[in-house]
Amino acid sequence: xxxxxxxxxxxxxxxxxxxxxxxxxxxxxxxxxxxxxxxxxxxxxxxxxxxxxxxxxxxxxxxxxxxxxxxxxxxxxxxxxxxxxxxxxxxxxxxxxxxxxxxxxxxxxxxxxxxxxxxxxxxxxxxxxxxxxxxxxxxxxxxxxxxxxxxxxxxxxxxxxxxx
Numbered sequence: 820x821x822x823x824x825x826x827x828x829x830x831x832x833x834x835x836x837x838x839x840x841x842x843x844x845x846x847x848x849x850x851x852x853x854x855x856x857x858x859x860x861x862x863x864x865x866x867x868x869x870x871x872x873x874x875x876x877x878x879x880x881x882x883x884x885x886x887x888x889x890x891x892x893x894x895x896x897x898x899x900x901x902x903x904x905x906x907x908x909x910x911x912x913x914x915x916x917x918x919x920x921x922x923x924x925x926x927x928x929x930x931x932x933x934x935x936x937x938x939x940x941x942x943x944x945x946x947x948x949x950x951x952x953x954x955x956x957x958x959x960x961x962x963x964x965x966x967x968x969x970x971x972x973x974x975x976x977x978x979x980x981x982x983x
Contacts, residue, residue: 829977830870833860833970834880842887851951854959857884857895858902858932862925863970865906866914877903891943898935902928918964925963929956 837856845853857880864870871877881896888895905928906913913924933956940948 851954852958894939898932926960929959
């Protein structure tokens with residue numbers, strides 16, 4: 820298996836796991852705490868490996884999330900396109916931030932994503948979500964360091980196994 824195919828395998832596996840974690844139902848009390856797994860994985864791959872940086876990839880990924888979650892078609896697609904654009908614009912800066920600043924940048928990106936989704940929900944006349952809807956970005960930032968370290972360790976192990 821070539822180096823490129825192994826890298827694609829890890830990328831696809833992490834995306835599939837993020838999508839599975841997104842569609843797994845949680846008890847109603849915990850549902851607002853579910854982080855936006857797909858966005859977090861997309862942020863990782865965009866920042867660290869320069870992958871998933873094209874707007875078309877974000878659009879297709881968002882449509883998949885829309886279809887699997889039964890949400891308004893295009894809502895996640897638009898939010899992930901905007902997220903991908905912002906990541907591309909500020910990638911060089913965010914990559915070299917110290918961990919606490921990087922977490923603050925991730926929080927800003929996730930809150931911006933929620934604002935885009937809120938805008939779409941309001942335009943679709945679906946009413947305002949509850950206050951707990953805003954907890955997801957906070958949980959995402961709390962998970963970010965662990966997700967980052969986990970995916971980084973998997974990439975490192977993959978690089979080591981290729982070189983030996």
